[in-house]
Amino acid sequence: MMNPELATREVFWNIPHSLVWVMYLMFVASMAVAAYGIYRRVQIWRRGLSAKRFDRPLERLKLLLKHSAAQQRTVREKYAAIFHTFIYTGFIVLALATTVVAIEYDLGLPVMQGRFYLYFQSFIVDVFGVLVLIGVGIALYRRAIVKPRKLVYTDEATLILTAIFLMALTGFLVEGWRIGATDEVWGKWSPFGYLLAQASAAMLSRNAMRAAHFGAWWTHAVLVFGFIAWSPFTKMAHVVFAPLNIYTASLRPTGAALKNLDIEKAMESGAPLGVKSLAQFTWKDLADFDACTECGRCTGVCPAHTVGKELSPRDIILDLQKFMHANPRAAFGLPNGNSSNGNSANGGDQAASRKPQAASEALPIIGALAATSPAALWQCTTCGACMEACPVFIEQMPKIVDMRRFLVMEEADFPDTMADAVTSMETRGHPFKGTQSTRVDWTEGLQVQTMAEAKDAEVLFWVGCGGALIERNQKTVRATAQLLHKAGVKFAILGREEKCTGDPARRIGNEFLFEMLAKENTEKLNHYGVKKIITSCPHCFNTFRNEYPQYGGEYEVFHHSEYLAKLVDEGRLAPLEKNDKKITFHDPCYLGRHNGVFDAPRQLVQIAARNAPIEMAQSRENGFCCGGGGGMSFIDEPKDQRVNQERARQILATGADIVAVGCPFCTTMLEDGINARKGDRDVRVMDVAELLWQAVQDSTTNGANKN
Amino acid sequence: MPVNIIVCVKQILDPEIPSRDFRVDAEQREAVRGAANLVTNIFCENALETALQLKEKSGGKITVISYGADSTEDALRKALAMKADAAIHILNDGQAHPDPLSVAQVLAAAIRKLGEFDVVMLGRESGDWGVGQTAGLLAEELGVAAVAFVDKVEIGADGLQLKRQTDVGYERVAATMPLVISITNDEHNVPRIPKTRDVMMSFRQPLTKWTLEDLGVNAAEVRAGNHYYAVVDLFIPVQELNCEFVDGDTLEARVEKFAQRIIEVTGSM
Known part of the structure; x- marks a missing residue:
């Protein structure tokens, strides 16, 4: 046996010395071409706006x-x-x-x-x-x-x-x-x-x-x-x-993914509000296009795409990538160089006379490509499943909202039914036009004080429009308030002073309206010296947590499930009677995926029932949207393409008797979805607060009976 | 053919507030504002939308006028955001709820002060009091013809082609200008949502403010109002729900009795 210490082999065996240089030449040439290929892409990204992604x-x-x-x-x-x-x-x-x-x-x-x-x-x-x-x-x-x-x-x-x-x-x-x-x-x-x-x-x-x-x-x-x-x-x-x-991915939760927009500055400079062309994207957005591996996971998990709608986040990224490389200058409103440009609809002469950086003259993208049709853009529920699925951290959803911003703010072009919601947010501070409820109806018979009345409130219960103004959800916020009372929490509400946080406005693309509501709300909250907020709406929760700090609104925010779970842990709520029904839990996107709160609501289900919740195939980070986010609650979906019915199908498939939820939008969307599939089987939709209240109440009444 | 259009608008209490929240002050014979917002009367917005569409086809100019309290500026800014060309605010400094004639007199004075016009458009009635007299009275004051309940306005051979709703269907009217028309709602005149850029721009646009004195009307008389019109009482009707079962031996007898009761009940209303 030979000594293994001496083992090796000859490099370039069988390759004549006189030919080795050919390999080195090929090596240098291929590296040069590759480097050019990378440089060419990076040069295009530099045409985007700035973004801080190296901190x-x-x-x-x-x-x-x-x-x-x-x-x-x-x-x-x-x-x-x-x-x-x-x-x-x-x-x-x-x-x-x-x-x-x-x-x-x-x-x-x-x-x-x-x-x-x-x-x-x-x-x-x-x-x-x-x-x-x-x-x-x-x-x-x-x-x-x-x-x-x-x-x-x-x-x-x-x-x-x-x-x-x-x-x-x-x-x-x-x-x-x-x-x-x-x-x-x-x-x-x-x-x-x-x-x-x-x-x-x-x-x-x-x-x-x-x-x-x-x-x-x-x-x-x-x-x-x-x-x-x-x-x-x-x-x-x-x-x-x-x-x-x-x-260079975003280090913040996906709930904070939407970009800030300096509306005043855009007004002064004449730059479009929102994204009209590639020139309004940041360099990171442009880099996102090039990073795509075409794996299709985003489109695979997209709820709109799943129910057969046109929207395909993958195609938005890929179409824009192709468009960017087909028009590397015209897409940014730059005069064409020597390269001929077949795609420039405006003709070379005109393009050549353009001033550089004339962003507004850049080739528009909305509707210009199959994937970026307004119809597709108006199908996004902003659930963020695409972003969560992407192995290379492409941010698809914020780009959709960027384009919506342009449609809404520059073109006033959005679905008719959404117009009512937007107008209502503007004039009434809530999106539910025609509601017959007031913000305080749900408090009837309860001793709920407003911030103006309460002197010693430790925490503000932010009810949310969906909780106060939709009759079904009044039961949820009532249960929450009763639980807080029972645990001896000193809380107050804003009552008639409460206004929409602006979440739907922002996700629809009306940044202007969002900003107005955000300023008004933070001013009011700061006026009352609010430090802690409990809210039963994950959309409000997300806005407080991720979006109000930039408006000077820094609060400790709890979703009601988190706060209630804490109260149970501290022994301030003692549920005894347990529900022996089979329960599954539907993750609200803005609580779960966007903010990482998965366990608190499950803990409440576990507390209120005998068993841990049955997990659906798509749950937690991979939860499937109810269809109500991103302003989609205010849109009439085609009968055979309803996201809530698809989720209802998944819920029914678990064999659960109750689906627990933690969001007023999910509650109504899922109730509608399950009703539409009523033939299959009946499943009750219950907020985790309702479940817990039931358990707490039962324990009291049963205790009383036993005495 | 460019058309010089004047649109008169009114700001009212948001009619969409929950009925539980709606209260009236019986003493003052006024609705209590409470938490309600002020909005532009929907029929006025239909009128503005009709005007905007007409101008898009024919060219011309749209001037929006409103007689109201300080808050009325919001309604006028919104009209500017929808792309009206000019806005005039005639300040109502204390006439609680002016009668339609005094409103018509004020508007007529403002329109005369403006000079030439081709057509004045108004909503068919306001969503608060719903009297529906202003358009007719304004035409009278201006000495021009009026057409009411119009839902479509087009440029005709020598004037306007109007389509107006009637109790039994619709009428087509050929009208020569100048004239006053009252606009009713239709699927074609759903008010547009202004672009955000235009909303922001509307706050930078000039807005003309006139007082009654500026109009050369007898301000004292206007403030005093006209005696033909008075609100005698204001109350929220009490809703009653009565449930009644009809009986009878056969289905036919029950149907007969059911029909009889419907006639009796509706007859007494």
């Missing part, structure tokens, strides 16, 4: 480790978990192996030696090469046989997989024929290469293998360098842009 480097590094290195989101999906991990880790190992060769040969440092050569450079590299082949095989199988609807089927995608397959295959041929032709003593350390060598030896002479090796080596080199050069012009660019996009 807090430690947190960003952590994000990078979790989602770029460990790919925690990528592996959430069954197929991708396997094939992407195989290809991704294979690429890393093979790139390391190449680096080892470079250190050995170009730097002249003997590293590719001995046991390291055997364990890593031979065995591990060989295994990971096989993993790449298997990974590509699975990916090709998925594209050719499984054909999930969310994927984009392009020649580019097929070509990329084919190229990777061929690169790995030629790599093995090079290895195998080298082992075969040289009778390499360490050959068995490369098991698959060795197998290939054995198989070839049965058919080919040593010289033939040597000749074949020469051919395979150059083919491999051409493929690899060609692939490197080509990658930045394809979705393979994600190898570079995905980590960058993750590093």
Whole structure:
């Protein structure tokens, strides 16, 4: 047996010295082309507006480790978990192996030696090469046989997989024929290469293998360098842009994803309000387009898309990406350079005479592309499922709201039924035109004080329009108030002084109206010296928590489920009687996914019932919207495309008797959805506060009876 | 053919407030404002929308006039945001609820002060008092013809082609200008939502303010009002719900009796 300490192999075996420079030339050329490909994209991003995305480097590094290195989101999906991990880790190992060769040969440092050569450079590299082949095989199988609807089927995608397959295959041929032709003593350390060598030896002479090796080596080199050069012009660019996009992702909860808009400044400068063209996007938005890997997960989880609507977040990103590269200057209102521009509808002459940075003259995007039609933009519930699903942290939803802002504020173009809600928010401070309830009707018979009356309120109970003005939800806020009373919490309400927080206005795109309401509300809250807020509306909760601080409204905010759970923990509420019904819990998007509150409402279900809630297939971060967010409560959905009915179907499928909720919009949307499917089975919709109140009440009455 | 249009609008208490919240002051014979907002009367907005559509087709100018308290400026700003060209606020400095004739007199004086006009459009009635006399009285004051309950206005050969609603259907009217028309609502004149940019711009636009004295009317007489019109009583009708079962031996007998009761009950109303 030979001494393993001496194991190594000759670099450039079988490649004449006189030809080695050709490989280096190819290397430099491919790197130059790749660098240009990246530079070209980055140059376009620089045409976007500023965005602060390089602060807090430690947190960003952590994000990078979790989602770029460990790919925690990528592996959430069954197929991708396997094939992407195989290809991704294979690429890393093979790139390391190449680096080892470079250190050995170009730097002249003997590293590719001995046991390291055997364990890593031979065995591990060989295994990971096989993993790449298997990974590509699975990916090709998925594209050719499984054909999930969310994927984009392009020649580019097929070509990329084919190229990777061929690169790995030629790599093995090079290895195998080298082992075969040289009778390499360490050959068995490369098991698959060795197998290939054995198989070839049965058919080919040593010289033939040597000749074949020469051919395979150059083919491999051409493929690899060609692939490197080509990658930045394809979705393979994600190898570079995905980590960058993750590093520069928003560090705030997705509930805080909407951008601030300086309306006054836009008025002065004449810039459009909202996004009319790519020129109003930030560089990060533009980088998002380039980071897309076309995995389609966003569209796959989009509730609007699921029920058959037009909206497809994936296509918004991809259409805008294509548009950006087809019109790299005109899309930003820049005069065209030398490059001819077939897409410029305004003609070259006119475009050339434009002043640079004349943003308003940039090519408009809304309605100009299939994916950005106003109809599609008006289907988004802003549930944020797309953002949560994206492995590379693209922010799809805020871009939709950006475009809505333009439609609403510059064009006054929005669905008719939404107009009533907006007008009502403007004149009445709530979106429910025609409601026959007042903000204090629900307090009838309860001793609920207003902030103006109460002298010693520790906490403000912000009721919300959905709680106070929709009769069904009055039961919920009543139950909450009664629970607070019972626990001895000193609270007060604003009563008639309360106004919509502006959440629907903001998500519809009326930033102006949102700002007015935000200023008015924060002024009022600060006037009363409010420090703590409990609210039973996750939309209000999100606005207080993520959006009011910039208007000088800094409060400690609790969703009623959090506060009630705390009261139970502290022993201030003692539910005894338990509900033995089967209960499932529907996560409100603005409580769960957007703000990470998943456990408190579940805890209440658990407390009020005998069992933990039955989990739906889509719950917690992956919860499926009720259809009521983003102003969609105020839209008439087509009968056969209703998000709430799809969620109702999922709820019925659990076999639960009760679906617990924590949001007034979810309550009404789901009740409607379940009613529409009444034929199937009856399921009650109950807020967690109602469940808890029932349990608390029962304990008292039963206790009384026993006495 | 450019048309010089004047639209008269009125600001009223939001009619959409929950009925439970609605109170009247029987003494003053006035609705109590309470927490309600002030809004532009919907028929006035229909009139403005009709005017805007007419101007979009024919060109011209829209001047919006309102006689009201300080708060009326909001209604006029909104009209400017909807893209009226000019707005005139005639300050009502203390006439609690002016009678339609004095309103018509004030508006007529303002319109005369403005000079030429082709057509004046008003809502068919206001959502608060619902008297519906102002358009007719204004035409009388201005000495021009009036057409009421119009839901469509188009440019005709030598004037306007109007479509007006009647009790039995509609009439088409060819009218020569100048004239006064009252506008009723229709699916075609749902008021537009102004663009946010225009809302913001509306606060920077000039707004003409006139007092009664500026109009050259006898301010004291206007403030005193006209005696033909008086609110005698103001109250919220009490809703009564009576449930009654009809009986009878056969279905026919019950139906017969049911019909009989309907005749009796409706006859007594």
